[in-house]
Amino acid sequence: MHPPLPSQRYLSTRGGSYDLxxxxxxxxxxxxxxxxxxxxxxxxxxxxxxxxxxxWPYKELAVxxxxxxxxxxxxxxxxxxxxxxxxxxxxxxxxxxxxVTLDEEKRLHLLELFHGETFAFKDVxxxxxxxxxxYFLVRRNKDRPENxxxxxxxxxxxxxxxxxxxxxxxxxxxxxxxxxxxxxxGKVSEIQEAQxxxxxxxxxxxxxxxxxxxxxCQDFVKALFGDAxxxxxxxxxxxxxxxxxxxxxxxxxxxxxxxxLTKSKEFKEGDEVRFVVPTGNFGDILAGYFAKEMGLPIxxxxxxxxxxxxxxxxxxxxxxxxxxHGQEANGGFVEDGVxxxxxxxxxxxxxxxxxxxxxxxxxxxxEARRKAAGERVKKWLHELKSxxxxxxxxxxxxxxxxxxxxxxxxxxxxxxxIKDVFQTKSSCPAVKTSKGTKGTxxxxxxxxxPHTAIGVAAAKRSIERAEKGTHHIALATAHPAKFSKAVxxxxxxxxxxxxxxxxxxxxxxxxxxxxxxxxxxxEDGLEGLRxxxxxxxPAVGEKLQA
Numbered sequence: 001m002h003p004p005l006p007s008q009r010y011l012s013t014r015g016g017s018y019d020l021x022x023x024x025x026x027x028x029x030x031x032x033x034x035x036x037x038x039x040x041x042x043x044x045x046x047x048x049x050x051x052x053x054x055x056w057p058y059k060e061l062a063v064x065x066x067x068x069x070x071x072x073x074x075x076x077x078x079x080x081x082x083x084x085x086x087x088x089x090x091x092x093x094x095x096x097x098x099x100v101t102l103d104e105e106k107r108l109h110l111l112e113l114f115h116g117e118t119f120a121f122k123d124v125x126x127x128x129x130x131x132x133x134x135y136f137l138v139r140r141n142k143d144r145p146e147n148x149x150x151x152x153x154x155x156x157x158x159x160x161x162x163x164x165x166x167x168x169x170x171x172x173x174x175x176x177x178x179x180x181x182x183x184x185x186g187k188v189s190e191i192q193e194a195q196x197x198x199x200x201x202x203x204x205x206x207x208x209x210x211x212x213x214x215x216x217c218q219d220f221v222k223a224l225f226g227d228a229x230x231x232x233x234x235x236x237x238x239x240x241x242x243x244x245x246x247x248x249x250x251x252x253x254x255x256x257x258x259x260x261l262t263k264s265k266e267f268k269e270g271d272e273v274r275f276v277v278p279t280g281n282f283g284d285i286l287a288g289y290f291a292k293e294m295g296l297p298i299x300x301x302x303x304x305x306x307x308x309x310x311x312x313x314x315x316x317x318x319x320x321x322x323x324x325h326g327q328e329a330n331g332g333f334v335e336d337g338v339x340x341x342x343x344x345x346x347x348x349x350x351x352x353x354x355x356x357x358x359x360x361x362x363x364x365x366x367e368a369r370r371k372a373a374g375e376r377v378k379k380w381l382h383e384l385k386s387x388x389x390x391x392x393x394x395x396x397x398x399x400x401x402x403x404x405x406x407x408x409x410x411x412x413x414x415x416x417x418i419k420d421v422f423q424t425k426s427s428c429p430a431v432k433t434s435k436g437t438k439g440t441x442x443x444x445x446x447x448x449x450p451h452t453a454i455g456v457a458a459a460k461r462s463i464e465r466a467e468k469g470t471h472h473i474a475l476a477t478a479h480p481a482k483f484s485k486a487v488x489x490x491x492x493x494x495x496x497x498x499x500x501x502x503x504x505x506x507x508x509x510x511x512x513x514x515x516x517x518x519x520x521x522x523e524d525g526l527e528g529l530r531x532x533x534x535x536x537x538p539a540v541g542e543k544l545q546a
Contacts, residue, residue, distance in 0.1 A: 004071040006041035010244065013038060013354040014381070015374020022074040023136050026129070026245045027152065029238025030225045035377070036351050037244045040370075043068045045255075046295040054259045058096040059084050061259075062252040069248055075135070083135060087128040087249075091115045092437045097124065097253040099260045099473070102421070102446060102456070106463055107266060110452070110476045111257045111275075115437050118195055119479035119504065121284065122165035125241075125249035130169030130176075132245055133237065137175040153537045154178040155224055156239040157217035159280065160188040161478060163206070164195035166239045171201045177537045178239065181217040184208035184519065190511055191482045197515040205536050206517045215345060216522055223526050230530050233539040241283030242347050250287035251294070257473055258296055272470040276301040276407075276459040278451040278477055279310060282348035289352055289403060302406040303458035303474075305414065310346055314406035317397040319380075320389030321345065345384070353377050356396050407458035417453040417460075418490035421446055422497065438504045439481055443496030447487060449480040481507055 010020040016033025018040075025037040045053060048068075053061060062084050063077075070080065088096050093115040102108045116123025133152060141149040154176060156166050163180040170178045180196060182188050196206045209217050221240065224230055241247060254275060261267050277285040279302045288300050304311045309319065318325040357373035383390035392400075409417075422445035440447050448456060455474035463472055480487050481503045491497040520528055 002072065004073065005043065005068070007039045007043045007069055008071040008074070009040045010037045011040055011370060011374075012036070013350050013374065014378045015371055018370075022070045026132055026243065027136060027235075027237055029236075029243045030222075033378075034222070034226065034381075035374070036242050036348070038351050038354060039069055039244075042290060042293045044295050053255065054262055056259070058252065058256050059088060061256055062088075062249075065252050065255065066248060079135065083128070083131045087131050088124075090117055090127070091123075095256075095260075097256060099257050101264075101266075102474075103424075104266065106460075107469065107471045108456070108459055108463065109257075109261065109471065109473045110446075110456075111253065111473050112440075112476045113253065114476060114479040116165070117168045118161065118164040119437075119482055119507070120161035120165055121250075121475065121477040122161050122246075123168070124253060125246040126162075126165040126169035126239065128169075128249040129239065129243060129245045130166075130173055133170070133176055134173040141175055149175050150235065151175050151177070151538050152237045153234050153533065154237045154239045155221050156180045157214060157221045158182045158188070158196075158240075159214040160192040161482070162240060163188075164192055167196055167199050167204050167206070170239070171199055171204055173203065177203045177205065179205040179207060179533065179537065180239075181207040181209055181220055181520075183212050183214055183217060184210040187213065189483050189485065191484065191507060194510045194513070194515075197517040198510060198513040200514065200516055207532070208517050208519045210519050210521050212522050218345075218347065220526070220529060224529060224533075227526060227530070230533060234533060234537060240347070241281055241286075247283060247287050247290065247348070247351075250284060251291050254288050254291035254296060254298070258298065261471060261473070267471065268469075272299065272467055273297065274299045274301055274459075274462055274466065274470060274472050276303055276455045276462060276472055276474045278303050278455040278458075278475060280304075280307070280346065282310065282346035282352070284475065284477070285404075286348045286351055289355075292403060293355075300404050301458055301462050301472075302404050303455045304406065304408055305454050306408070306410060308408045310349065311406040311408040313349075314397075314400065314404060317394065318389060318391045319349070319384065321384075322388060324389065325391065350377060350381065352400075353380060353392075356392075356399050359399060360393075360395055405462065407461055409454045409457045413457050414450050414453045415486070415490045417457040418448050418450070418487065419494065421448050421453070421456060422491055422494060437479070439479055439502035442491075442498055442501035445494075445496070447480045447491065447497075447502050448476070449478045449483045450486040451478050451483075452476040479504065 010025045011018045012031035012033050012035035014033045014035030017031045031037055063081055098112050100110050102110050113121030137152055158180055163182050166180060170176055225236055275288050275298055277288060279285050285300055285302055292298050302310055312323055313319045316325050354373050354377050357376040358369050361369040361372045363369045363372050380390040459472040459474045
């Protein structure tokens, strides 16, 4: 068996862990020093594959990309192929993530990522992650009696789509339990909440934090991972995009979308391609960053709503929960009114900061540069926690601008974009969703969800300043039926719009199904969560009594 490639070994962004295998990284989720796992190297596709990858179908492309980050010792090739087949067999589109043209003249395209079980882009990663986790646990428990099985308790926080996609990805999985926390009080959409709370499988636990935000839920998750008491009795794992497998799974659709575009009549070799990514926790666009670093010739545009911490960074070089520096990027965290991104602090940004710090380091050896990058990231994150923000050196900001641009889109612009795209029927007569998914088109007009509308609005601005002939691919991250209030607000008075036209049969009546949900409050704190986990989830070597 070949020794692992550097890209198949992992380290922590905060410098406390090195040379870890893929299996350990996936099962742990979060590094013991509080950092996030990243590969020790990013492999180049041009050196390995040339242009042959442009003709590979989605599943083959996924297997090939995953193999660059997963050693054969971690998962033998045949087993990896079976995991990929199982992960994407339930997708309603035969190509998994189809590319459609929204405006041929402006070369504006949509990458439809909502053809999975919960109608959101997160299905692409979480179906894969669920099958990975089950594979590793079943293998570990193969020769053990049932009362000695290793049991993994997945803990996650969600602002909406992650929770339902995680639950559907892990429901009924052997030796796994999942506990998802979401902010209560209507802070997630009705469909999103119903998708989480109507799953009644024994290994699924939906937790509403009645008086909390997404950041409250995320803080609870981080506190649990750092709590020696609960980790003494329960093995915890992560399902949010802090888990590296989530990022890995999403790299594939950037390559697949690009290869699809190259086969269109509008594309000429050498055309610039920009991916415009609606961004909350920075996981989706981070996958694009890895694709770019692997050799995909693209530019990335980070599209945010009024929770604009990322946009303010690109404008000012300061990453702050509340704006202090950079008058041109005035804004701050708000609970947005159209139920798009409600993420305040973007966890995955830490990963790109590490690479920027590594590239900027002047240390003489790779090992020393890695250590220096980890120290800088640790310092920045300490300042974020203790002072509410940090600033980076001009050289770091300059490097960040090489790979990314950013746009901030207001709630009003989001609603206006949904309306404008729907009304502009004549410019997109060929727009269709793939077979199997009802919705997105009503009376000839394409219907956007608010996340995707943020991306489209940002793409239209980018089109105005980009070189003529540039292709823009906006990521369509969710089905519009998941955000009925925002869509009705934008299109309720529009001639020809009927909401039932875009409601998939899988979502009809879901809000009326029986539910199981537990409510907690911020004041319950870590102790309350410990108690809840021990009541609901088996400890290591234990089986709960019914």
